[in-house]
Amino acid sequence: MRRAVPAAETLAESLRDAAQPRLVLLTGGRGSSKTRWCGELAQAARDAGLSLAGVISPPVYAAGKIAIDLLAVATGERRRLAERPPPGEPGTAGLGWRFDLAVLAWGNAMLDNTSACDLLLIDELGPLEFRGEGGFLAGFAAIEARRYRLAVVVVRPELLDTARARWPWFSLIYDKDIS
Numbered sequence: 001m002r003r004a005v006p007a008a009e010t011l012a013e014s015l016r017d018a019a020q021p022r023l024v025l026l027t028g029g030r031g032s033s034k035t036r037w038c039g040e041l042a043q044a045a046r047d048a049g050l051s052l053a054g055v056i057s058p059p060v061y062a063a064g065k066i067a068i069d070l071l072a073v074a075t076g077e078r079r080r081l082a083e084r085p086p087p088g089e090p091g092t093a094g095l096g097w098r099f100d101l102a103v104l105a106w107g108n109a110m111l112d113n114t115s116a117c118d119l120l121l122i123d124e125l126g127p128l129e130f131r132g133e134g135g136f137l138a139g140f141a142a143i144e145a146r147r148y149r150l151a152v153v154v155v156r157p158e159l160l161d162t163a164r165a166r167w168p169w170f171s172l173i174y175d176k177d178i179s
Contacts, residue, residue, distance in 0.1 A: 005037055005174040011150075012044035015118050018149040025163055026154045028176025034154050035059065037176065038123045041152065042073050050118035053148070055107045055136065057081060057123050068097065070107050073121050079103045104135065111138035116147045124154035130162050143167065 005026070028034050038056045045052055052073045060067035060080075070081040081104070082097035089098075114120060120142060128135035143151055144167075152174075155163045164170065 003172060003174055005176055008037060008040035008044040011041060012048050012050065012119070015045065015048070015050055015149050021146040021148055021151070023143060023151045023153065023167055023170040025160065025167075025170055025173045026152050026176070027157050027160055027173060029157065032176035034176050035123050038121050038152065038154065039071075041119070042121060045119045051116075052119050052121070053110070053114045053117040054119075054121035054142070054151075055110060055123065055139075056121055070103050072110055073119075074110075074117075079106060081107070099134075107136055108138040111136060111142045114142040114145070114147060118149045120148040120151040122151070122153045124156070125163070126156055126159065130159055140166075 005028075026034055026037070035056060035058050039058065042052055042056065054073045056071045056073060057068050058071055058078075059065050060069055066084055067080055068082040069078050071078045080100060082099045084096065085098045111122070122136065122139045122143070125136060125139050127133075129137055129139065139153070143153060153163070160173065
């Protein structure tokens with residue numbers, strides 16, 4: 001059920017033939033370029049004239065990873081989602097990041113208002129979401145509505161069993177750690 005990640009262009013081209021909504025889980029260790037691949041897939045889909053929805057969370061680097069942005073896949077608008085807290089101060093829910101609640105609300109509003117699309121991208125649903133403690137909780141409803149040809153959802157390896165239990169109808173797992 002796990003496969004190596006295909007070229008973004010190949011997957012985008014296959015969307016035209018998709019008759020039924022498909023859910024793909026994208027996983028891989030930290031730093032395995034999951035977000036970069038999501039961005040490449042979004043661009044390939046855009047180049048193919050496909051409709052897009054969802055969010056991608058690209059990292060921001062300056063002498064290490066200092067922040068996480070939120071990118072609206074449909075419009076390209078980008079906002080600062082999270083920053084490292086100052087030394088000695090806690091992050092949100094012990095995650096090592098301090099999240100901007102207004103940007104989380106913006107992301108959730110986009111996911112709440114997802115209309116029919118060819119490609120839905122959600123990068124990522126992590127510990128906050130699966131514990132029901134925040135993050136992109138609206139992503140669950142967007143996935144479960146199945147108003148897409150393909151949904152690609154980034155899920156950490158340690159949360160795959162939880163994701164598979166929630167969505168037993170998923171089609172496959174692309175694993176960035178498989179070459």
